[in-house]
Amino acid sequence: MTARVAVLASGGGTNLQAILDYLDARGDARGATVSLVASDRASAGALDRARRHGVEVVALDKEQRGDEMARVLESHAIDYIALAGYLRFVPTSVTRQWRGRIVNVHPSLLPSFGGTGMYGIRVHQAVIEAGVRLTGVTVHFVDEEYDCGPIIAQWPVPVRPGDTPEVLAERVLAVEHALYPVALEAVAQGRVTLGADGRVAGLASVPELITFPASR
Numbered sequence: 001m002t003a004r005v006a007v008l009a010s011g012g013g014t015n016l017q018a019i020l021d022y023l024d025a026r027g028d029a030r031g032a033t034v035s036l037v038a039s040d041r042a043s044a045g046a047l048d049r050a051r052r053h054g055v056e057v058v059a060l061d062k063e064q065r066g067d068e069m070a071r072v073l074e075s076h077a078i079d080y081i082a083l084a085g086y087l088r089f090v091p092t093s094v095t096r097q098w099r100g101r102i103v104n105v106h107p108s109l110l111p112s113f114g115g116t117g118m119y120g121i122r123v124h125q126a127v128i129e130a131g132v133r134l135t136g137v138t139v140h141f142v143d144e145e146y147d148c149g150p151i152i153a154q155w156p157v158p159v160r161p162g163d164t165p166e167v168l169a170e171r172v173l174a175v176e177h178a179l180y181p182v183a184l185e186a187v188a189q190g191r192v193t194l195g196a197d198g199r200v201a202g203l204a205s206v207p208e209l210i211t212f213p214a215s216r
Helices: 014-029 045-052 069-075 092-097 121-130 165-188 207-211
Strands: 003-008 032-039 056-059 080-083 102-106 134-141 151-158
Touching (some): 003 014, 014 032, 014 045, 014 165, 032 045, 032 165, 045 056, 069 092, 080 165, 121 165, 134 165, 151 165
Parallel strands (some): 003 032, 003 080, 080 102
Antiparallel strands (some): 102 134, 134 151
């Protein structure tokens, strides 16, 4: 029996699509199924992607974005949660109940360029303004603070001379699409776990890394 995953998204849902495509390609060997897609925006493109894929959707109202979120997830028997461009703070009741079973992808090498207000194009703008030559993607467990949970996997992406935030964002997003589904499945299969001491145990098996677009 595969793990039931809820994906929370606020925008177009390209990471959701990457997860769906990856799990479809895995066929009977997949370790997870996306059973619910929820968004704080009724017009989010992620909900349309989910509907086209036959996945149940929920447009979260004010209460469901807060104290009622856990009940929504429980009503769908959700085992794991994946944040995919979800721009709201996840209630503490949820992060505690799903401790070690809720993950996020962030478009930088955390702890650099993370925290409140650091999302989307803002991250890439900050990277370029800082003059660093290496950024990347981080998949991490979610806790009560933005972008501070234990790290599951990272992959570097070069910052090239002349990069604009938009060009860099495209390069980083391609790596997100490759890394996030693999790391999520590793967690859902129990190959990567979060211990009581806050340490991450196990390593994701990611042979896809050798074809990552970061080298382009």
